[in-house]
Amino acid sequence: MSGVSGESAQGSSGEGNRPEPSGVDLARVALRAAKEQARARGAAAQQKKQARRGGGLRSGARADGRDPLPLGAAINRLITERGWETPAAVGGVMGRWPQIVGEDLANHCVPLRYDEDPDERVLTVQCDSTAWATQLRLLAPHLVARLNADLGHGTVRLIKVLGPGGPQRRFGPLRAPGSTGPGDTYG
Secondary structure: OHHHHHHHHHHHHOOOOOOOOOHHHHHHHHHHHHHHHHHHHHHHHHHHHHHHHOOOOOOOOOOOOOOOOOHHHHHHHHHHHHOOHHHHHHHHHHHOHHHHHOHHHHHHEEEEEEEOOOOOOEEEEEEOOHHHHHHHHHHHHHHHHHHHHHHOOOOOOEEEEEOOOOOOOOOOOOOOOOOOOHHHHOO
């Protein structure tokens, strides 16, 4: 009979052979929980104390993110963090335009703007005469290759060349109201 009653006692508990925690085990679990709570309270108090003192970490012998940087390194870090690599590179091209295209072409053609839309990537250049605009249109494929070699592949896909602009349309003492410009007397 004792064998039958032992089997029914194990079957009713549902946990198998695992005994219930005794007093010593309960004390260990409670001690572990108390240590974790004390550790969390201590960390919170330490953070509060550091905040009152004016910051977290103190400066040490090793470099960290709070150390001063040279101006060039700080600007490079800012450009990288903000994702301004391509606009900054194209801005550098506009500043170095005479070195890239040559003095003759730079004296007659000026970069106006850059469309950085990934589908476009167009550099717009204005020339002071139609002859220089034609010359730049002929040189455009070579210039695009040269710019992409300098800036990175695919930075400039197309160079849009603008010819010289006509005179501004203003009404003055020699213009009749409603005139369309110098061509209105010839057509």
